[in-house]
Amino acid sequence: MISVLEKSPTLHWLGRQLFNRDDPAAFFDPLLERINPMWVRQYTPARVKAIYNETADTKTFVLAPAGRWKGFAAGQHVNIGIDVDGVRRNRTFSLSSSPIQWRADGTVTLTIKRLPGGLVTNWMHDHLEPGAVIGLGEAFGDFQIPDPQEPxxxxxxxxxxxxxxxxxxxxxxxxxxxxxxxxxxxxxxxxxxxxxxxxxxxxxxxxxxxxxxxxxxxxxxxxxxxxxxxxxxxxxxxxxxxxxxxxxxxxxxxxxxxxxxxxxxxxxxFFSAPTANLDTESLGGAVHFQRSNLDVSSEGDAVLLDIAEVAKLSPRYGCRMGICHQCSCRKTSGTVINRLTGKASGPGEETIQLCVSVPSGPVSVEL
Ligand code: FES
The missing domain is CATH 3.40.50.80 (Nucleotide-binding domain of ferredoxin-NADP reductase (FNR) module)
Structure with missing residues (x-):
């Protein structure tokens, strides 16, 4: 069943056309998950093997990802997908264990602090238990060990x-x-x-x-x-x-x-995206989502990912802070401002990150 989903252009097309989803796995995964959580495709399933306390507000979660997970370099991040009260939430965390541990026993660790008011971190601390399965994305990020060896x-x-x-x-x-x-x-x-x-x-x-x-x-x-x-x-x-x-x-x-x-x-x-000081007066504009044939208007410094979600589209995303590139999408016309750097894009066709791109005038994207 999994290979049919992966290989079938028809199902891929169906997912996109019926559900406005760029990745049909985002639609099919909840169905598969009810049958067997290890079958979901959008994330690699990872079973919680153990949980231990580090401090009064920080726990380490030991996870065993399914065999198809590709591994990581020390210092990289992962996205996790977790269901909180029936709603799938995605968050980005750094891996705290070494890749050597993963190669030796197939486990990785996430060391997570409760954030005041944090929906996912608090839920993980209060409800996640050994034996549960969560979704683990592929690792990303270029926070890397010096090579060759340097002080x-x-x-x-x-x-x-x-x-x-x-x-x-x-x-x-x-x-x-x-x-x-x-x-x-x-x-x-x-x-x-x-x-x-x-x-x-x-x-x-x-x-x-x-x-x-x-x-x-x-x-x-x-x-x-x-x-x-x-x-x-x-x-x-x-x-x-x-x-x-x-x-x-x-x-x-x-x-x-x-x-x-x-x-x-x-x-x-970073823990969270740094933001440039933007002149919000000049921001916002009409956004055309080409594939969905939707037109919406935006104001101020709203980013295209938020604008798309408000319009009931479901673009792929991971970190929501400009690191993982999972939200990369083709802009076909118009100018966007990068919320991290304050820099303006060119007016023509190029790939942008939806989570950090703020329209500056009319913009058209392939979504
Ligand atoms: S969601 Fe990670 S870069 Fe946009």
Missing amino acids: ALYIAGGSGITPVLSQLETMAASDYRAPVTLLYFVRTQADVIAAEKLHALASRWPAVTLKVFATSDTHPPQFLSEQHLDEVPGIAARRCYLCGPKGLMDLANDLLYRRGIGEDRIHST
Whole structure:
């Protein structure tokens, strides 16, 4: 049955024509899921093998994806699809385990903090149990381990440690000998995620220096400062990796630039999309969805993905923050502004990301 769905142009066409869906799996999966959750195609099914607490508000979920999942590089993200009160929700998280673990025993981990008011994170903490099946997308993202080996500096904050854990575990297991320093900022010592794992790493991997700073445990609170960076030997030659809350990332970028460390040596991964300051007066316009033959108007800085969903279309998407490219779509005419950079597209035909593209005047897209 699965191969029929995959190979049948008729079903693909039917899915698109009847249900306005670019990916018929988005329509058929709920039906298949009722018969056997391991049959769904839009995501790879992943069974929850175990769940354990990291801190009072952070848990690690151990997942075993079905065999067709393609694997990942340390530091990458995945989208998950999860049903909350009968509605399929998609969210993006970093993998916190190493690819070496996945190759050894077929499991991966997601380390997830409850977000205040967060529908999916709270549901996962309160209701997800071992034995359940969730959907796992293919991995994406270019937050990568230095290659060839270079001295590295990681600056992480809170749950921004998750992709860093994956990378450090991988580097430790691959005999990474260049010096690596992690400066990890948390609110209090009780908020340190994976404390045991970090201590174990430090004791078995001589190239790494781990420093944890509990910002609220001191008076005044100790945020990242010049002094922290002064204590990193040979910092000018290090490749820098940042992951954490926006305030920490902005501060780290600023301090590193001031030391002459160029943009090309600073790599960041985000919790949420940074947004450019847009002049909303000049934004919005008539949007024509070609395949669906729908015309809608938009105002302000609404992105095409939101506009399409309000028009009851169901374009494919993943992260909704410009990282995964799952929402890429052909624009046939008109100008859009990239919400992340503030840059305008050309007026002609090109591929755009619906989740970060804001119409600036009339726009036509193949959807
Ligand atoms: S949904 Fe990920 S880039 Fe648009």
